Amino acid sequence: MELELRHFRLVCAVAQAGSITRAAAVLGLAQPAVTTQLRRIEQSVGGPLFERDRRGTTPTALGELVLARAKVLLSTASGLRDDIARLAADSASVPTRLRLGGATGRVLGGLVHQLAAGYPDLQVSTQVSWSIEELAGMAAGGRLDFTIAGMCGDQRPPGRSGITWQELSVEPVWVLLSARHPLSARHEVDLTELSCEHWAGPPGDGCLADCLVAACSRAGFTPLSIKETDVVSCIELVEKGDVVGVAQPLVRSIPGVVPVALTGSPLRWRTLIGWHAGGPAAAFADQVVELARVAYRDIVARQPRYTRFLAEHPEFGEVFPNGRATG
Template structure:
């Protein structure tokens, strides 16, 4: 993990708000998720950035140094974005679809539908593990639409004024070798995995905290959590070195099985967002429909998930609805 501009924005937000609770509200994050982010940033920089007590959060000497540099870098980056936008081509919305996505099951199917339905349009994509970063790109006019995932009932990135629509609600499955004794079951109890190591792809938001809370409810504290890319998740699961937390639509991989957790203790929502005041908003419902179709198609290809869904009708693709 490397220091990124979004980390500097978090540090500035905490300093401006004067406390983590106020900063979490302004950033649209749960306070435990923001606390976890701050700890990761401090680990990257090698020291504490804030002294925290009942009176709030005050920058340390290291924090002051970071803030001084961040207040130069962030405006400079914003100016760079604005200058770059002046140089983009004059393609108009409807002839151009620029889609950003966090790791999820819909991007490929969405691109296929866009290029098939609009053969003359220019379709481009941008991927990141950070929904916050992609949402900022939509707000800056560098993307038209963004696909993100959020944990449970957590809000999507809220500081950029995007309107958000729910595409699907799904449980979190676990990925394990096909010869694991639990794969003969219909569902795996989370508590039965108390002695395992875990693997997950990175992301912003509160998923890590929600996972720890779910393990606590199941009566244990999780052991090592490896934060790795998708290929490394597959490798660790294949060798039995870790159980990987995965989406139920995870593409079938030889030697591996994705298993549902009993009671669905972890839930994930797939959302699409766009700027309601931007020119791409007129085509938003159409793109949203393509994304929902792509999700349904992907869910149908996942045999175990397709078998699981009829018994859990509250999950899967949902009727189009706006959050904000």
């Protein structure tokens, strides 16, 4: 038997009610029907999900596992229905064109792809700047509809009038090592192990270089140098072993360059999306934010090393409106 959502709802109902009889009443089914259905589910998963006695039912170890997955599936299905309903209701708000801005990272490209797939008639243009302030100013001035911004640590986004910011994700900052570096085979390295290295980082008006210096200082050393470079130059220098780079763990796989986690994640990077609340595309914000999230999840799914990291570090990953990060 192939398990369906209704089977997971039944399992959750039994666990929540504490007995098959009470679960049957909640589900509006006859008690024998619930018992039979539960038995079929248990046969499908290969073992009992509940221990039964005169006091009711208690989940087994297998039952706890199935319940944990069932709650996620049911929550996701419920969220999907809500999103579909909302998007259908908001279909009239789809603009004819959309102007996007971004600084660093892969989310901008992923968002453009998702928009093209979901709204093939929508004209999408992009503009890239290393300056978050410039991008925020363009959104505030009506020259951009949405902008993706990246910033380190607890740095506040530009406080431009009328701009609404929503956080998409929080990542640790990883290091980029040459494949020939003696530490490149490690899953993580301590910052102190890189005390004799030269560094390279992205340009822009963020504080990543300052945060790196501060983290190194806490670790007991001062970086030999920090070069401000574009992405291509940084990769070239890292591959040749001249510098250690800093980047999000979402960086695309590059021959000769290995992303490695830092022990304790002393540096963090946040990705946000911003738009003018009074702008012509503001009514389309919910759809754009959701597609940006879809783009982020797709990028993460194609990064097996980071996926494993997120499973062990749930404080990183996607951030929802309530501020909770999840891998």
